Amino acid sequence: MGGVAWTEEEDHMLKKCIEQYGEGKWHRVPLLAGLNRCRKSCRLRWLNYLRPNIKRGSFAEEEVEMIIELHKLLGNRWSLIAGRLPGRTANDVKNYWNCHLSKKLNAIEAENTQMNRNIDAIRPNQPRNIGPIDQESQQQESAISSLTFDAEGESHILEPQQENIYSCLDQQGIIHDLPMEFQYEGMISGVGSSTNQCDWDDLLLDMDMYNDFSS
DNA sequence: AACTTATCCAACCGCCGCTAC
DNA sequence: AGTAGCGGCGGTTGGATAAGT
Numbered sequence: 001m002g003g004v005a006w007t008e009e010e011d012h013m014l015k016k017c018i019e020q021y022g023e024g025k026w027h028r029v030p031l032l033a034g035l036n037r038c039r040k041s042c043r044l045r046w047l048n049y050l051r052p053n054i055k056r057g058s059f060a061e062e063e064v065e066m067i068i069e070l071h072k073l074l075g076n077r078w079s080l081i082a083g084r085l086p087g088r089t090a091n092d093v094k095n096y097w098n099c100h101l102s103k104k105l106n107a108i109e110a111e112n113t114q115m116n117r118n119i120d121a122i123r124p125n126q127p128r129n130i131g132p133i134d135q136e137s138q139q140q141e142s143a144i145s146s147l148t149f150d151a152e153g154e155s156h157i158l159e160p161q162q163e164n165i166y167s168c169l170d171q172q173g174i175i176h177d178l179p180m181e182f183q184y185e186g187m188i189s190g191v192g193s194s195t196n197q198c199d200w201d202d203l204l205l206d207m208d209m210y211n212d213f214s215s
Numbered sequence: 216a217a218c219t220t221a222t223c224c225a226a227c228c229g230c231c232g233c234t235a236c
Numbered sequence: 237a238g239t240a241g242c243g244g245c246g247g248t249t250g251g252a253t254a255a256g257t
Binding site: 043090 | 243245250251
């Protein structure tokens with residue numbers, strides 16, 4: 001292994017600790033669990049191995065197709081890709097990609113280059129600090145990071161002060177035009193309104209997938 | 216059977232952004 | 237405003253094992 005392998009006893013101690021105190025506060029976990037491991041090791045072990053509902057074994061064909069499609073859109077953003085594959089961890093996806101798919105991708109990219117089809121990973125210019133902010137910053141933010149995009153031939157503007165990106169889209173009547181498979185928890189009317197990178201990533205991914213699949 | 220090479224994947228490392236002080 | 241501490245992420249490492257010679 002690339003380090004000291006976890007023993008069954010350590011796994012048991014960590015699991016018991018998480019069950020008792022919950023996830024988070026990883027800096028306290030080694031102490032609470034009585035483990036001689038750093039916070040990062042504990043977190044990684046939990047997320048990649050001990051967490052319930054982790055799917056192990058080889059990837060199904062649909063999962064592989066999904067990974068390839070998502071990688072086209074997101075690049076090496078494994079946690080986001082894994083987030084779309086129930087039971088799979090970012091580490092699993094990354095390892096699978098590096099072992100099985102990277103060569104395949106290179107061939108595809110070479111082909112795309114040949115066909116003059118450049119596909120860039122999407123990363124918004126100003127993905128952060130979208131939540132409510134003070135007036136001065138708000139004006140600055142508004143000037144630099146309003147995002148315009150085109151949906152079904154119409155231009156739309158996302159204001160950075162919008163509490164939730166999806167609620168903004170909702171107000172503009174865009175969300176409900178998307179098929180159900182592109183609507184997910186948190187997307188409608190700001191349910192579970194998070195105001196960070198994930199909103200932008202998820203939004204752009206959903207929009208792009210929608211365009212991809214509908215074209 | 217012995218050795219070498221390739222593959223897999225768990226674990227580690229360094230960096231980044233956020234938050235609290 | 238600066239900074240320390242934290243959680244989280246992607247890249248890399250290296251041991252175990254399978255496959256090949």
